[in-house]
Amino acid sequence: MPKMSDVAKLAGVSTATVSRVLRNPDTVTPSTKEKVLEAINQLNYQPNMLARHFRRTETNTILVLVPNISNTVFSEIVGGIEEEAAQNGYRVLLRNTNNQLENEYASIEHLKQRQVDGMIMLSPKLDEETLIEISHQYPIVLATAHLETPTIPFVSIDNVRSSEKATEHLIRLGHRRVAHISGPMYSLISRNRYEGYQNAMKNHGLNPEDKFVREGEFTYESGYEHMLDLLSQKEVPTAIYAASDDMAIGAINAANELGVKVPEDLAVVGFDNIKFASMFNPSLTTIAQPLHGMGQRSMELLLKKLNGEAISQTEHVLPDKLIIRDSCGAKHKEKLLPM
Incomplete structure (x- = not known):
């Protein structure tokens, strides 16, 4: 039985265009509509019952x-x-x-x-x-x-691997007391990012201690409050990986309030690459999601x-990228430590 993708291939258009011809023909140029209808007739294409029902x-x-x-x-x-x-x-x-x-x-x-x-x-x-x-x-x-x-x-x-990447970057800069402000742990995304942080620490022989981990809410306020708490301890972190840019920015402002300079005294990496990340001072090192x-x-x-239409796979994992800016202090280092 021919599929919509077969019609699209024969007509030399996308499946979305075929869909528009079937659903909203007025949005398609006459020449394109003619090509699609000709392909439909040639293949004797019949939309399945589910598609008909929704139409x-x-x-x-x-x-x-x-x-x-x-x-x-x-x-x-x-x-x-x-x-x-x-x-x-x-x-x-x-x-x-x-x-x-x-x-x-x-x-x-x-x-x-x-x-x-x-x-x-x-x-x-x-x-x-x-x-x-x-x-x-x-x-x-x-x-x-x-x-x-x-x-x-x-x-x-891949939230696990991207978090490993963010944490490893701080470790390669020479940090050993790397803290993590996670998202809410009811979220699988937060748990995956926490897992990535743990993996990176363990892979480099470091212990991801509970005293350096806080559960946030992906908000500026939670990053700010947890950073104040982390810096009130007897042993403080030298680097922080926050599971969102909002929390990372909150953490930086909390550090500044206590006279802790970023990145000189504290390296910070966030997550998401929101538009404000590049405009913030210091500009934020982060994981960019597409x-x-x-x-x-x-x-x-x-x-x-x-x-x-049948969907051949359920998992669609898009690529991320570590964006290195000023907040991690990499520009102040001659080179990264070897992995």
Whole structure:
């Protein structure tokens, strides 16, 4: 049985274009529409029953759940989702759940009542069993999220390895007392980043001591408060790896308040590469996530589900990059220590 991808290949267009011809033909140029319709007729392509069902009840709207809209990480991902959605004739309905589980449950009603065609969830708090149950009934995709047993399409980076990379950078600069401010441990992302920190420390013969670890909330305030606490100890860290840029910036400001200079007295590495990271003083060394690309890929996967296309893999891990700036003090070193 021919698939949408076969039609796209024969017509020399993308599957998204084929989808637009089927759903919103007025958004496609007459010549392109003619090529696609000719390929459909030649292959005798018939959209499957699931795709037909969604076309009968379509709203051309998708729902995006965001745990904290003030977090620039999520806003950049949403930007990628909206761009891809608009190119395919979809509107985006945004809901800020404020990290409240009941708000995530309430949002499922939009799917049940057919007010939206599908949903992208950014870092959901719902348990894995519930997420899988929902995915059996409605088209959903996860972004910046992992499952212990991936059965739902998700887009993310390798949070374990990226955290190893961030921590190893500080160790190679000569630091041995490296502290870590994690995200909330109910989140698998936070646990993965903590695991990466532990791995790097152990791989270099260092003990990731509890006194140098604090559980934050991915917020500026939690980074600030935990840095004050870490610097109040008898033995203080010489470097800090924070699991978000917001927490890293909070930590730097707390250190400055106590007269601890960054990077001269304290090296700092963050995570996310938010836009403000390069403008902050000192500019922030961080792990860059392809946020806009993650949003685009999430929407691409949801479009496939809406079109009834098979998705060959559930895990879509995009590349990250360590961005070295002033806050870690690397520019003050002649060279990194050998690994």
